[in-house]
Amino acid sequence: MSKFRKKKKGMPAVNTASLPDIVFMLLFFFMVTTTMRETELKIDAPRLPSATEVKKLEHKSLVSTIYVGKAKETDKYGTTFNRIQLNDKIATADQVPDFIFNAREKVSEAEIPFMTTSIKADKESNVGTITDIRLKLRDVNALKISYSTQKGADN
Amino acid sequence: MARRENPEINAGSMADIAFLLLIFFLVTTTMNVDSGISKKLSEKPPIDYVPPIIKEKNIFEVNINRNNELLVEGERMEIKDIKEAAIKFIDNGGGEGKVEDGVATGPCTYCKGAKDPSSSDHPNKAVISVQSDRGTEYGTYIQVQNELLRAYTDLRNRLSLERYDMSYAELEAAYDEDKENESLKKKIEDIKTSYPQIISDAEPTSAN
Numbered sequence: 001m002s003k004f005r006k007k008k009k010g011m012p013a014v015n016t017a018s019l020p021d022i023v024f025m026l027l028f029f030f031m032v033t034t035t036m037r038e039t040e041l042k043i044d045a046p047r048l049p050s051a052t053e054v055k056k057l058e059h060k061s062l063v064s065t066i067y068v069g070k071a072k073e074t075d076k077y078g079t080t081f082n083r084i085q086l087n088d089k090i091a092t093a094d095q096v097p098d099f100i101f102n103a104r105e106k107v108s109e110a111e112i113p114f115m116t117t118s119i120k121a122d123k124e125s126n127v128g129t130i131t132d133i134r135l136k137l138r139d140v141n142a143l144k145i146s147y148s149t150q151k152g153a154d155n
Numbered sequence: 156m157a158r159r160e161n162p163e164i165n166a167g168s169m170a171d172i173a174f175l176l177l178i179f180f181l182v183t184t185t186m187n188v189d190s191g192i193s194k195k196l197s198e199k200p201p202i203d204y205v206p207p208i209i210k211e212k213n214i215f216e217v218n219i220n221r222n223n224e225l226l227v228e229g230e231r232m233e234i235k236d237i238k239e240a241a242i243k244f245i246d247n248g249g250g251e252g253k254v255e256d257g258v259a260t261g262p263c264t265y266c267k268g269a270k271d272p273s274s275s276d277h278p279n280k281a282v283i284s285v286q287s288d289r290g291t292e293y294g295t296y297i298q299v300q301n302e303l304l305r306a307y308t309d310l311r312n313r314l315s316l317e318r319y320d321m322s323y324a325e326l327e328a329a330y331d332e333d334k335e336n337e338s339l340k341k342k343i344e345d346i347k348t349s350y351p352q353i354i355s356d357a358e359p360t361s362a363n
Contacts, residue, residue: 012161025177049297053304054190063189068293118189127219127296128289131359138196146191147297
């Protein structure tokens with residue numbers, strides 16, 4: 001009697017029609033949130049000092065960043081915290097003007113006065129190095145600078 | 156006999172859930188915003204530039220040596236105390252303000268300091284000079300700068316609360332949201348000129 005034959009009960013198949021949606025969602029999510037680092041760090045990521053009186057850096061395209069810290073290749077550059085990285089190379093303070101000129105070429109003439117140089121220096125760097133950079137920046141009239149800091153606790 | 160059918164999971168709302176998640180993450184992720192202490196460097200002085208003579212009493216001298224120790228106005232000090240000392244100095248108001256475009260600003264009417272004739276005359280004359288050694292740690296230097304800025308912020312907030320019933324930070328935040336608001340801009344300018352930030356970086360002393 002076929003009427004009473006037991007029907008095989010399997011697991012119901014999960015509808016996978018929306019799987020593409022989920023995947024696309026993830027894709028968009030990561031596309032939006034990843035900031036690509038244009039420059040590879042040649043120095044150990046600087047441990048930024050913390051401060052409370054900070055201002056946000058606006059207009060990312062007008063910001064050029066100078067890193068100061070300990071070089072990754074310690075056998076070549078030593079272990080001091082005073083190595084300067086411009087673009088993707090370890091450089092000296094003398095190369096700062098060229099770096100600024102290069103950055104200026106990428107923006108329009110009218111925007112040059114609004115350009116900011118962000119200095120990301122390690123806590124243990126010496127003020128002397130920062131001063132050298134600052135003097136070079138003043139020479140080429142790049143007067144707006146920002147000392148990059150963590151937003152620290154009120155101490 | 157009722158036949159039991161394989162129940163199928165309704166996947167029609169899956170897309171809704173996905174979008175919900177997407178929007179949730181879009182709203183909640185903050186891309187890391189760079190922030191820092193901003194500073195405007197002074198322009199390179201011409202060769203024949205003669206620096207103006209500033210009276211000793213209008214200069215608040217901060218020295219940081221290479222062991223990260225502070226010397227403020229000739230006395231050793233801890234970093235945590237520098238803010239109070241700076242406020243005391245800026246807010247002293249012991250004399251006449253500077254003359255701007257032929258208009259004298261007169262004595263400081265909003266200062267609450269000791270009016271000590273041997274300390275600063277007026278907030279717009281009070282100069283804070285930070286001298287550090289080449290070997291000073293950058294972290295310490297930033298801490299000192301931060302404390303000095305906090306001194307100014309405190310004074311500005313106080314004055315702003317008195318005059319406009321809102322702190323300077325609130326004024327700025329309000330202006331950020333409404334850039335066209337002229338009266339807000341005027342208020343900010345007013346506070347800024349009342350307590351201008353004059354922090355100068357002296358050439359660091361060399362180790363050798």
